[in-house]
Amino acid sequence: MQISSRFTIAVHTLLCIVYFDGTLKTTSNFIAGSVGVNPVIIRKTLGQLKDAGLVSVEAGVGGASLAKDPASITLLDVFRATESLGGDTLFSFHERPNPKCPVGRLVHPVLDGELAAAQAALEERLRQTTLQDLIERVAALSGPAAPTCEEGGSA
Amino acid sequence: MQISSRFTIAVHTLLCIVYFDGTLKTTSNFIAGSVGVNPVIIRKTLGQLKDAGLVSVEAGVGGASLAKDPASITLLDVFRATESLGGDTLFSFHERPNPKCPVGRLVHPVLDGELAAAQAALEERLRQTTLQDLIERVAALSGPAAPTCEEGGSA
């Protein structure tokens, strides 16, 4: 089972907001055109990012902007904002191990720590990359051209 | 989105096979009683573990046994055997980033490496724990009592 695309959609959304900052109004429709998904998906994503304190969205007029320094937003922040594990761990566990069996009784004590450590390793790696890192790579690769974006490119 | 419970079910299955080795025949029905799931789920899990070369299953007579030294089976082996990402990565990516947009064009080159690194960190941590490690903890916690298992404990 894969981790949902909400995470990469959210990163893409943030990159749009930063990349086009000051030149274009980043509405949900515009971002949806760059990401290639329905605008409602972007609105929900922006809602999650807003709840996490990463962006602020202009009601009515439209357009989103960063609420924090891009150097202080890590991929882990985005991951946690969008992959709502909400109290749950990344790994799901079968729910009814038999308490009358030694293995069933001990599988949680024996395995939980390992699963938590693996999740922690993933999250630690995500924490090492910031939005600033990513936007610098985009800027380096996209060159000095003015930031523009034709919508409806591949639908 | 969580990683499916197939992984922990498979680990539980392997622990049963090792723990009851030589004392009880570990059929899919028996293992299902310890894990707390339907026997067909165990058969499918055993099929995946067999395909990965981790266990061998006796057709007809019933019962499964390890095909390798427990010290040489890591959680990563089990993870790859059961979470059939089959060519795919752990993170799923939105499928239609707009190639006419700089961000849409560069989101893959910029982000793919980070996602791969995060997945590698998770897998590297899983690789550090062997089935031998886990079974030793079970043995230590379960004490010297003879290995038995009453089925149907919590269903």
Added chain:
DNA sequence: CTTAGTTGTAATCATAACAGTTACAACTTT
């Protein structure tokens, strides 16, 4: 004040994955 554009959210729909369950052919030992 009206209009246009946008956000936030609800409601539906289709699809896919998962897990439970039943059923049954094929196989092995007794």
Added chain:
DNA sequence: AAAGTTGTAACTGTTATGATTACAACTAAG
């Protein structure tokens, strides 16, 4: 031949995802 087991197919129910439509609330511009 009989009993027990595996491997697999088929069907069901549940959950998550993503697409889509619709609409009330909001803001700025004219």
